[in-house]
Structure formats: C-alpha cells, structure tokens
Amino acid sequence: xxxxxxxxxxxxxxxxxxxYERLTAxxxxxxxxxxxLRRREADWSYIESRPEPLRTALKLLVETGDLKLASKLCxxxxxxxxxxxxxxxxxxxxxxxxxxxAPEGA
Amino acid sequence: MxxxxxxxxxxxxAFALAAERRLLVxxxxxxxxxLALRVLELVNADPSLPPIDPPEAYALAFAKHAGLPLLxxxxxxxxxxxxxxxxxxVEVLDSLDVLRALYSGETLLRAVREFAEDTGVRFSxxxxxxxxxx
Numbered sequence: 424x425x426x427x428x429x430x431x432x433x434x435x436x437x438x439x440x441x442x443y444e445r446l447t448a449x450x451x452x453x454x455x456x457x458x459x460l461r462r463r464e465a466d467w468s469y470i471e472s473r474p475e476p477l478r479t480a481l482k483l484l485v486e487t488g489d490l491k492l493a494s495k496l497c498x499x500x501x502x503x504x505x506x507x508x509x510x511x512x513x514x515x516x517x518x519x520x521x522x523x524x525a526p527e528g529a
Numbered sequence: 530m531x532x533x534x535x536x537x538x539x540x541x542x543a544f545a546l547a548a549e550r551r552l553l554v555x556x557x558x559x560x561x562x563x564l565a566l567r568v569l570e571l572v573n574a575d576p577s578l579p580p581i582d583p584p585e586a587y588a589l590a591f592a593k594h595a596g597l598p599l600l601x602x603x604x605x606x607x608x609x610x611x612x613x614x615x616x617x618x619v620e621v622l623d624s625l626d627v628l629r630a631l632y633s634g635e636t637l638l639r640a641v642r643e644f645a646e647d648t649g650v651r652f653s654x655x656x657x658x659x660x661x662x663x
Contacts, residue, residue, distance in 0.1 A: 427575055436571060437614035446608055447578065453604075453653055454579070460651065491582055500535045509649045517602045517623050519655035520611070 446520045453518035454488070461485045466512040473507070480504055481511050488516060555591060565590035568616070572609050579605045593619045600627065602650065625652050629660050637662060 424444070431438050462485055470481045480497035481504075484490060490508065494501045508515070531554055534540050546552035569586035572578075581589070581603060589606045592599040598620040599606060607621040622630075624644065632640045641662060645651055657663035 430574060431571070434571075439612045439614075443608075443612040446611060447575075449655075450578065450604055450608060453655060456653065489579065492580070495582075502534070502536050502539055512649070514649050514651040515602060517625060517650060517652045517656055518604050519653055519659050520604060520608060521655070521659050 450518065450520055453520075457488055457516035457518055458486065460516060461488060461513050464512055464514055466510075469511050473511075477504075477507060481507060481513065484508060484513055490515065557587070558591075558594070561587065561590045561594045564593065564615070568609065571613060572605050578608070579603055581605050589616065589619065589621075592621075598622050623656075624648075624650055625656060625660055625662065629662065 428438075428440065465481075465485050470478060470485075473481060476497040477499060480493045480499050483493040483496065484504070487493065490505060491501065493499075494504045497504075499507075531543070534543055543552060547554060565583070565587040568590050569581065569583055572586065572589075573580045585601060585603065585606065588601070589599055589609065591597070593616055599610075600622050601607075602623045607623070610616045610619040610621045625641070628640050628644060629637060641652065641657075652662075654663060
C-alpha cells in the first residue's frame with residue numbers, strides 16, 4: 424500500500440485513501456469468495472475434456488475470473504470462450520465493494 | 530471495443546441496434562485518450578485487484594468526458610470512480626444496477642434469477658443485500 428501511495432503521489436494523483444483501503448479490503452474478500460465459487464461450481468470433467476488451448480483458458484478463467492485475459496492469453500475469441508464458459512458452468516461473479524458481513528452463497 | 534465482436538450474429542445484432550439508434554459507436558478522441566492511458570496505468574497499479582484493459586479504460590475515460598454511465602461487471606472501474614479524484618462523479622453500473630433500474634419487487638427477483646440462468650452471471654450475497662435484492 425505504501426508503494427502504491429508513493430507511486431500515485433509521484434504522479435500527482437489525488438486518491439481518497441481511506442475509502443480505497445476500506446473498499447479494497449471488502450473487494451479482496453469478495454474476490455477470494457468468488458474464486459472459491461468458480462472452483463466449486465465449474466464442471467471439471469467438461470473442462471478436462473476440452474482440447475488445448477481451450478482447457479487452459481477455462482482453468483485460467485476459474486482462477487482469475489477474467490474472461491478477457493483468458494481470451495487474449497490463449498488466443499480464443501471472446502464470444503467463443505464465453506460460450507464455453509457457460510457450458511463449463513463457470514460463473515462470472517459480480518461482487519460488492521461495500522462491506523456489511525462475511526460473504527456467503529450467491 | 531467494437532473490434533472485439535468477432536462473430537457474425539453478434540455483429541449483426543450490434544448493427545441492428547445501431548440502425549435503431551439504440552447503440553452509439555464512439556470514435557476515439559485524443560482528449561479522451563490521454564485520460565484513458567492514465568486510467569489504465571492507475572487502475573492496473575495494484576496487480577492484486579482485477580485489471581482493466583485499454584478498451585475498458587477508454588470507456589471509463591469517455592464516461593467521464595461525456596457524463597455518461599459506464600456499464601461493466603468489473604469491480605475495478607467502480608473502485609476507481611469512488612477513490613480517484615480524476616474520476617469522481619462517473620457513474621459505474623453493473624448488471625444488477627441495470628436490472629434494479631428496470632424492475633422492482635417480485636419481478637426484479639425473477640429477472641435476477643433468469644439473468645443468472647441465461648448468462649451464468651452470479652451476484653454475491655453482499656451485492657444483492659447492498660441493493661436490497663436479498
């Protein structure tokens with residue numbers, strides 16, 4: 424965080440650090456929960472049955488939740504990968520930035 | 530971003546929307562490019578958070594420039610709009626914000642359920658509670 428603060432300061436960027444710390448704490452918790460949800464809900468036998476590079480792209484998607492990243496790194500068109508994602512039962516998870524209580528189910 | 534739409538049915542759908550004036554294709558503007566590059570660098574400065582790519586950074590910068598809301602399910606642009614002075618005031622909406630703007634009550638609950646089934650998009654319990662949907 425200190426490194427980030429210094430970087431932004433050097434660039435003359437004004438940041439509401441109090442809000443940043445509060446929101447990112449919730450976001451990190453939500454992202455971890457989302458990763459677990461993707462791992463749990465993914466149809467692993469379907470994923471393992473796919474040819475490369477699709478199989479790697481789907482595994483990357485489970486871990487990162489980043490469809491565009493997986494699409495670019497594995498050179499698979501975005502819409503094609505999205506269709507495969509739905510077949511592989513990998514959810515895109517929309518998370519919260521505002522904390523109330525520990526995350527649970529979707 | 531338009532170049533990312535590769536398949537013919539999706540492109541046809543986009544063109545039909547544009548013909549009905551329901552889709553606006555925005556040209557790249559130099560004035561927006563500068564902010565977009567800055568947004569890209571700033572939002573991606575923390576590698577432990579979801580990144581944004583250049584088209585999304587441009588969309589966020591254009592939203593600021595034009596006073597329009599940005600629609601995205603990526604949490605990082607929303608985080609940026611809430612914390613970076615340069616992006617203050619930009620409205621960033623996710624799928625749940627849009628559904629909530631369109632429906633209410635029981636219809637909203639049904640719409641959320643159907644949307645999740647159709648798209649494989651899920652909302653966290655916190656996010657649902659945040660908007661009073663759960």
